Amino acid sequence: QEDEVTLTAVMHSGLRVLDPVITTAHITRNHGYMVYDVLTAVDENFEPQPQMADWEVSEDGLTYTFTLRDGLMFHDGAPVTGADVVASLERWGERDSGGQLIFDVTESLEATDDSTVVWTLTEPFAPLMDVISKQSAVPPFIMPARVAETSADETITEYVGSGPFVFNEDEYEPGVSVTYEKFDDYVPREEEPSWMAGGKVVNVDRVVWTTMPDNLTAMNALAAGEIDYLEQVQIDLMPILESAPGAVVEMRDPLGYVTIGRPNFLHPPFDNKQIRQAALAALGQEEMLATMQGDPEYYKVCGAIFGCSTPLGDEAGADIVTGGPDPERSKELLEEAGYDGTPIVLMAPTDVVSLVNQPVVAAQALREGGFEVELQSMDWQSVVQRRAQQAPIGEGGWNLFFTNWMVPEVSDPLINVMVNGRGDDAWFGWPEDTEIEQMRSEFVAAETPEEQKEIAVRIQEHVMDNVNYIMMGEYLIPQARREAVQNMIQSPVPVFWNLTKEAE
Amino acid sequence: MFGYILKRLLATIPVLLIVAIFVFLLLRLTPGDPAAILAGDAATPAQLERIRDRLGLNDPLYIQFFTWFGQMLKGDLGTSLISNTDVVSMVADRLGPTINIAVMTIVISVLLAVPMGVIAAWRHRTWVDFLVMSFSVLGFSVPVFVIGYILIQIFAIELRWVPVQGYASPSDGIGAFFSRAILPSLTLATIYVALIARMTRASMLEVLGEDYVRTARAKGVRENVVLFRHALRNAAVPILTIIGTGFALLISGVVVTESVFNVPGIGRLTVDAILARDYPVIQAMILLTAGIYVLVNLLVDISYSFFDPRIRY
Amino acid sequence: MTEIPTSRHSAFQVLTGLFSLPAGARIGAGPMIAAVVLVLIVLASILAPLYVPYDPLAMNAMARLRPPSDEFLLGTDPYGRDIFSRVMTGGRVSLLIGIGAAVVSVAVGLIIGLVAGFFRAADGIIMRIMDSLMAIPAILLAIALVALNGPSLGSVIIAITIPEVPRVVRLVRSVVLSAREEPYVEAAIALGSSMPKILIQHLMPNTLAPLIVQGTYICASAILIEAILSFLGAGVSTEVPTWGNIMAEGRSYFQLKPGLIFWPGLLLSLCILCINLLGDTARDLLDPRMKKREG
Amino acid sequence: MEFKSKDFTDKQRVLKIRRLKVGLTGRPAAQPVLNEIDLDIRAGETHCLVGESGSGKSVTSLATMGLLPKDALEVQGGLIDLEGFEITNATPNQMRELRARRIAMIFQEPMTALNPVLRVGEQIEEVLNMHTDLSQSEAKKRTLDIMEQVHLPDVERVYSAFPHQLSGGQRQRIMIAMALVLDPDLLIADEPTTALDVTTQLQILKLIAEMQERHGTAVLFITHDMGVVAEIADTVSVMQKGRIVERAPIRELLTNPQEDYTRKLLEAVPNLAPRPPRSEAAAEDVLTVDRLDKTYGGGGWFRKSEGVHAAQDVTFTIAAGRTLGIVGESGSGKSTVARCIMRLIDPTGGEVRVAGTEISQLSRRQLQPHRKHLQIVFQDPYRSLNPRWTVARSLCEGPINFGTPKDEAMTRAAELMELVDLPRDALDRYPHQFSGGQRQRIAIARAVAMQPDLLVADEAVSALDVSVQAQVLELLEDVQKRFGIAMLFITHDLRVAAQICDEVVVMQKGQVVEQGPAGAVLSDPRHPYTRSLIEAAPGRHWDFANFRALSGAPTAQGATA
Ligand SMILES: Nc1ncnc2c1ncn2[C@@H]1O[C@H](COP(=O)(O)OP(=O)(O)OP(=O)(O)O)[C@@H](O)[C@H]1O
Ligand SMILES: Nc1ncnc2c1ncn2[C@@H]1O[C@H](COP(=O)(O)OP(=O)(O)OP(=O)(O)O)[C@@H](O)[C@H]1O
Ligand SMILES: [Mg+2]
Ligand SMILES: [Mg+2]
DSSP: TTTTEEEEEEOSOOOOOOOOOTTOHEEEEEEEHHEEEEEEETTTTTTTTSEEEEEEEESSSOOEEEEEEETTTTTSBBBHHHHHHHHHHHHHHHHHHHHHHHHTTEEEEEETTTTEEEEEEEEOOOTTHHHHHHOOOEEEEEEEEHHTSOOOOOOOOOOOSSSSSSEEEEEETTEEEEEEEEETOOOOOSOOOOOTTOOOOOOSEEEEOOOOSSSHHHHHHHTTTTTTTSSSOOOHHHHHHTSSSSEEEEEEEESSSSEEEOOOTTSSSSSSSSHHHHHHHHHHHHHHHHHHHSSSSEEEEEOOOOOOOOOOOOTTTTHHHHHHOOHHHHHHHHHHHHHOOOOEEEEESSHHHHHHHHHHHHHHHHHTTOOOEEEEEEEEHHHHHHHHHOOOOOGGGOSSEEEEGGGTTTTTTTTTTGOBBBBSSSSTTOOBHHHHHHHHHHHOOOHHHHHHHHHHHHHHHHHHTTTEEEEEEEOOOEEEETTTEHHHHHHHOOOOOOOOOOOO | HHHHHHHHHHHHHHHHHHHHHHHHHHHHHSOOOHHHHHOOOTTTTTHHHHHHHTTTTTTOHHHHHHHHHHHHHHOOOBTTTTTBBBBBHHHHHHHHHHHHHHHHHHOOOOOHHHHHHHHHTTTSSSSEEEEEOOOOOOOOSSOHHHHHHHIIIIIIIISSSSOOOOOOOOGOOOHHHHHHHHHHHHHHHHHHHHHHHHHHHHHHHHHHTTTHHHHHHHHHHOHHIIIIIIIIIHHHHHHHHHHHHHHHHHHHHHHHHHTTTOOOSSHHHHHHHHTTTTHHHHHHHHHHHHHHHHHHHHHHHHHHHHHOOOOOO | OOOOOHOOOOOOOOHHHHHHOOOOOOHHHHHHHHHHHHHHHHHHHHHHHHHHHSSSOOOOOTTTOOOOOOSTOBBBTTSBHHHHHHHHHHHHHHHHHHHHHHHHHHHEEEEHHHHHHHHHHHHHHHHHHHHHHHHHHHHHHHHHHHHHHOOOOHHHHHHHHHHHHHHHHHHHHHHHHHHHTSHHHHHHHHHOOOHHHHHIIIIIHHHHHHHHHHHHHHHHHHHHHHHHHTTTOOOSSSSOHHHHHHHHTTTGOOOOOOOHHHHHHHHHHHHHHHHHHHHHHHHHHHOOHHHHHHO | OOOOOOTTSSOOOEEEEEEEEEETTTTTSSOOOOEEEEEETTTTTTEEEEETTSSHHHHHHHHHHHHOTTEEEEEEEEEEEEEEEEEEGOHHHHHHHHBBBTEEEEEEEEHHHHHHTOOOHHHHHHHHHHHHHOOOOHHHHHHHHHHHHHOOOHHHHTTOOOGGGGGGHHHHHHHHHHHHHHHSSSEEESSSTTOOOOHHHHHHHHHHHHHHHHOOEEEEEEEHHOOOOOOOEEEEEEEETTTEEEEEEEHHHHOOSHHHHHHHHHHOOOOSSOOOOOOOOOOOEEEEEEEEEEEEEEBSSOOOOOOOEEEEEEEEEEEETTEEEEOOOOTSHHHHHHHHHEEEEEEEEEEEETTTOOOOOOOOOHHGGGGGGEEEEESSTTSSSSSOOOHHHHHHHHHTTTTTOOOHHHHHHHHHHTTTOOOOOGGGGOOOGOOOHHHHHHHHHHHHOOOOEEEEEEEETTOOHHHHHHHHHHHHOOOOOHHTOOOEEESSHHHHHHHHEEEEEEEEETTEEEEEEEEEHHSSOOSSHHHHHHHHTTTTTGGGGGGOOOTTTTTOOOOOO
């Protein structure tokens, strides 16, 4: 027992929800990858790869057959069967927006035997493999059927998976710390690991995740060697680690995040396209990113709504935000639109570090661009509740808020919720945008990557013109580790297989 | 005595009841929706609505209140809306660190502050008095988190005497516990020391002017005996009182120090719960802290009679 | 005939003395310095807009976290705003919060306390409610209240005030309860004075001295609580600079750019130090029990 | 009357004070508090220090003990010699050694002079622990022994009692035991009996004398009560404004005082023989108290507590222009009766009729119009006036409440100031700018301003010096005569009662034990309690004002010359 290797990692947030299907929270998704396995997963080239199962697609593109590999076993010792897979996919399909689209065209989904699952569609759904292999927001994790039968609106209460780590329920303290043990019976694939695909070989005995509410404390703890790994490093604080022996700062996730602003289409003034465009003109990516990140190495001015380094990413029509703030243009547009000086209610969260800066910088820029701005500070929970309010401004409504996404969460028109144009059914802000819906249907129907790309570019142009949302650029968050921790997989999701920890 | 304790315990019931109603209403008026945090960024309105239904958040307020209240009477504080864990066990896990650190803080504070206050009063209007008072006013003037950072910088980073952060329970070894608990305790103690030293001084000044102190001196009693045997015991009641009411300050301080030193205690739990609108947890926590506060002050009141035989219940 | 003044009236003597400083009143150098420093800080804060070199809100993403220089006297913050301008302007709101919280809680507490102290019938209920308010941890209540109303200046003041009110109520009530046993109050009853008249003319002035002392402490602790609320993310909006939120914003930079915490912290601590010192002095001077030893 | 008359010249001198000067710390130029004091006390001698309040008696005693409050007072010259040891230069340690062994002190307030949180036995034993090497059990034995000597009952029990569990007299016995346990050569007693009942006072005085006899202790006894002086002194020093103005053996001082000041002091002592009765004009009754009852407390949440029967079945009447006195020891219920009559508290039974109206059952509101018929003057002149109000405002408060216009009230206030012999311009001053006697005059003026039918004076002169007391009593009589007010006069001082009352009611434990014309009750008491009260009055056979024994007293003047 003495030479058990424990890895202590400080994660970006406390784990509170243990059900990776019910929530989109990143920390819960990360937890999902520890405990559960997935059927298939994209690799670093965004190519779906087999994980628990191989698959075959029929000629007509209507039948998908999945075959589970041998040796798959849940932590309680039961083998993974086709029934488990079906139940898990069905629960996931109720929660995930991509999943919902697939189930809309599903004829049947059944386990034909213990290791085979057949998915039959009523019409072809080209991106099906991309959707079920996606890394975020909700990947379809496979659970035992009895667990997966829990209603999709209720959280599960049993945490048994077939992933490479076992969740230690006794040592779990919600929001504070969670402990995972190596699952000795896990059989990794043979392939080299790449993102969530490939062999998941565990080289440590225990992984402990904790949170530290104070950034500085976490940095000091890593510098002092009290922890092994720090998921997110505040850029400005990097000098603390630079001078600390044994600490390494590096990039793990090459894609990073986007930060965006979302206007409310229901109420003046942002129900007016020209005024939305004025806002776009008033804002400048560089100013905002620099304030958030400081060091230009860790941000990227980028106007591609699907991300600059993704297959569908394209910066068409984006110079208006990438070219720096243009208050004059903004004023002109406001003039033309007949802006009457109604103040814009801009919601500013105070308690989420990664979201504090944007509204403050934006408020300043918008004012310079001729807007009246009412910056309303509140905690993130209040933002979350308020942004769901469709009421007019005077009755608890809002005009603009900012949030962040991981690049893989916005990387195509199906995943990216902000390009949904279905009015009341759309994401907060509720644009009623038939053109974009049309383009999204075309995207689903598209058969080749080239075709998809072409549609994506049109969506990009449309979004820049119509200002469905304001792309404020990409940024990267480095991680830090002790030198003794090595071989961590480069991926948007921090995963703890493959890595090794030497004695320090 | 027993009758008095019983009476006081009964008297806490209305207090806690008012706290319960107040907090319940306050929380339901506060914007925020636990269903939204549960479901995450991309949830649709229909999904949220269904989750709210499940959590009982769509019931009329009074039904929610009586459901919660009825369960509470049965000792069931419910389950966290967010993490779906039993509130009682959640709180139980977090209580230890806070209580241990609080106790250590009180011990440190009393051991430091009382002699300080006594000496300041004894040497009233001399440089000793000035020094003690300056220190105690200073302890009152610097925000807790700044004190915490300074202590970390000096003792953990520069001197490397103790770890930067974390908590170990005494069962993990006394050394581990002390090395991690000492800085948070000291941080919290600065306010408390200031408070107690100040009150000790004031109370001692008053007592030192009393006739029986003069009597003691007239008996030829040594000065330290005069101070600690004759005067201090008589000065004890206000000091105890301030220890009791200062407990509220301690709870406030705990919230901050637990963040700075990464202690998994109830202060952080409560703040997190408030920010996540995890109603059952907030309700339980505020009731718990209010209960502890009331209880501590009851203990303080009872301890009066230990120091002052005139007080009998 | 010489008479040794009893404690009761010396309290009053000293109170009048506090404002007119009669011959023989001894106020040490400490409180004098404190008063001067405090006045300087208050003036500097109020007049800040007249002399600070930059708009405290003006950002410059390209000039973030600059070290002190001729251009930026104390350097810049993570938004590229001038720290000097922010710190000096920040005092206005911090002091406003301190004074606002002190005035509001003293005023509200005074009214409730007088009522509780005088009307036996109301006393029980009022004190139970006050006990309850006191039992709720101030910070948690404040966070919840700020979450409820949004972190505006007003709601921060209210959030700080509510937990302080019960303390003031208790103080006022205890003064009223003891003062109403005074022979001069009984004499007033015998002279046919009505209850409200006795309450306002005889009893209320007794609460003045302790309230002044209490007020200084509330003022000082309000400024501190504002800082803690900011630290916990429930403070005043960053568009309104206060010492508290400047420090809270700078807290991550404690090791790298201590100025962000040091300067507002210094002014804040100096201020509180002075207020406390003056409060203590007032207490020493006003509290009859303190005088006893010398008298 | 019998005086002590032993000659001490051959005895060893215990205390010798020469040209002692005490002043405010650090202000040698200021008026000194003690100015060139000389004092000698020899073994076995009782030396009394008398003088008005503030004359420096206590400061003298504290200087001798080396207990002057350092930050306020300091010795600025002279010497204090205790059996050859110079106290003014002693180090704190030397002083500490001296105390309790060679010099001990008893203070006025037995209530506050004992540490309330320590058992009394321990407090005595502490002296032994400090100054001797006695073992624990020996110390306890000695303690119990000395407690026996001061006639404490049930010493084992008292040993482990706390001060608040003992009566005032018992506490003072503890103090004496503590002072005498190491057999000091000098005992200083600063007003040791002033706070006690006359009967208890007598016992304590006897005890001190007995202990002195037994141990040969020299006693410096401070008092302002001439009666006490007459009882116990061998020699007397009279102090005035920090000086000793006269010193003489007791008999000489009482029969033939040299100084005007001494003479004035003695003349002011009221006579214990009742004054001649006033003619009984057929006036109507202003106050009728009928079977008045008051029980404090009782009730309670969990158990019914007993409650204190502070007044039971009290019945009396007072006619206009007459004075009725209520006397009795502390706690006998005097104030309770007064406060019931004033309706400051609500009686639990019986009737109170003032100027024809039954007021005991009226509500506050109904009572209000009747308030002007009855007024009260309290004991404590410092606390009965609102310190924040000018005299004028206090004087006008009542009349304005009853609808007098403001300027009219002011004019009336000015007249009243004249009536009570204070300058008109004093109206704009605050209470603290007056002496105690003056303040009591203002309080009387305030009461009189309402032109009441009944004036209640609850210990109205007890807090005042004898000389001031005499003036205030005079004023009360004067006011009564002028306005024909009926007066209820409450006092524990039989001398005062004898001089001012027409009728006297004697109370004990809440009950009236005897009542009747003052002359009858005080010179021919029927109830044993009244008798014991009168017998305990110190110096009761001496007519201080006339420097001779009371005529008709059992022991004639010169019996022990
Ligand atoms: N601590 C002190 N500081 C300043 N002056 C004092 C102090 N104590 C006493 N005095 C002054 O010394 C004088 C003598 O006071 P002292 O207490 O000896 O009077 P006393 O004769 O004992 O009067 P009483 O009969 O009222 O006890 C008074 O004028 C008093 O004001
Ligand atoms: N408010 C009260 N509550 C309960 N008991 C009281 C109260 N006031 C007085 N007593 C009790 O009633 C009894 C009579 O008290 P009262 O004050 O009338 O005596 P007194 O004769 O005026 O004594 P003194 O001469 O000391 O003024 C005492 O035993 C006292 O303890
Ligand atoms: Mg005296
Ligand atoms: Mg009385």
